[in-house]
Amino acid sequence: MIADGLVELRELGEFGLIARIKEKLPPQAQGVIKGIGDDGAICSLAKDKALVSTVDLLVEGIHFDLTYTSPYFLGRKSLAVNLSDLAAMGAKPLYALISIALPSCLKVEFVDEFISGFLEVAKENEVSLIGGDTSASPDKLFISVTLLGEGAKEQLVCRQGALVGDDIYITGTLGDSLWGMKILQQKKGRPFSAAESFLVSRHLNPTARVKEGQIIAQRNLAHAMIDVSDGLLSDLGHICTESKVGATIWAEEIPLSSSLKRLAQEKGEAPWKMALMGGEDYELLFTAPAEKAAEIRELNKEWDCGVTKIGQIEILAHGLVVKNAHGVIDIHQCRGYDHFAKSFLPPLEPSQR
Structure with a gap:
């Protein structure tokens, strides 16, 4: 995805890159006193x-594959995953900082x-990019985004708080x-059907439910909430662990x-299995x-996205x-992702009834 004959970062230099990024920024928002x-x-x-506040780290080869992820969509997703974290607490996102470690042979046009x-995505969600850092990397691309937001203390929603019933x-x-x-991994370079294109878009270009999260918090609808980044079972497991409860789905x-x-x-598979174990949907799960x-x-x-009751605490x-x-x-074969185990993390054990 990086064309030959374009300018490499080693030619531009770190400060040239920062200046280039700064030129692309919109005028400072009202709350920004001093930015980049x-x-x-x-x-x-x-x-x-x-x-x-929240921070997410994206590592090439772990979180994204540049053979099928464009830099444009990678940029969108890098902020969207952080927005989803703040959405899950009902907070209003305000300010972002981004740190990137890049191979010096990478093309400036990629950046x-x-x-x-x-x-x-920042503009769509009224977020201001106020700073960050850059560094050289031996071979892989590393992206760390910190997002700062605000909310009324009495309205913010945490994972802890779910109640029986x-x-x-x-x-x-x-x-x-x-x-x-899975489509991207198996059909590199091949044309997609309409259904496949929709699913690919959901992976490459997720939508954080920021407005929905704020409404849930402002109306005091939820006892506990989390975004689905690691899979329904894993993320519901986090709510159950923090709230010391069980659940039926x-x-x-x-x-x-x-x-x-x-x-x-078409493939003779049970779709609910993907729903149970699939991560990176960035939907809001709440009780x-x-x-x-x-x-x-x-x-x-x-809401265009809708909201569905799927179980009980x-x-x-x-x-x-x-x-x-x-x-x-x-459910032992429908596990959520765990980075250090390099496998899917088992949820809470089901009761033997």
Whole structure:
């Protein structure tokens, strides 16, 4: 994806690269007192708001593959994954910092496209890029993004807080990103069908549910919330662990895109398996008391992504159980991703009933 005959970073130099990036920035937002160009950025927060911060590291060969990921989409996704973290807490994103380690043989135009995608998502979400750092890397590309936001302390939602009897909800559809990644890995350079293109887009260009997360927080709808980055079972497992509860998921209620269902049917696979184990969908998973059900049903009508009830919070001894019309499903083959294990992390053990 890097064309020959273009300018390499070693020719431009670090400070030339920083100046090139700075030229692409829009005018400073109102809250930015001092942005790129000093030893530190100076920003303001709204009165009576709490600072919410998150950081994500993306490593070439682990999180992305440049044989099928364009620099433009990589830039978009680099910010989107952080936005999703703040969305899961109901916070308003404000300021981003990006640190990049790049091979010196990389083309400057690659960075141009990357920054273009990054800044596009920043504009869509009213986020200001206020600083960062650059470094040379021996061979791989490393991207670290820190995102700062704010929210009213009494409204922010954490993983801890789910209560027995809560309903479990998910925005959007699940399993799309994992299937999209598999398509990219298996069909490099080949044309995609409409269904495949949709799933590939869901993997390369995810949408963080920022506005939805803020509405959930502002209306005090959720007891606990998380974004689905590692897979439904793993991320629900995090809520269960932090809240010291168990859960039941109804497999038939998990929302699936028509594209995923179509391709799964063609291949004779159960689509709910992708939904259980698939990460990087960046949908919001949250628990809410039963008395909020009517209000959440109205949001399902209003939101393009929709929101679906998929289960219920149980007592801790119940464990994490997935059921379908035939009974309890063996979920040990539907595990979420764990970086250091280089495999899928098992969820909470199901109860033996």
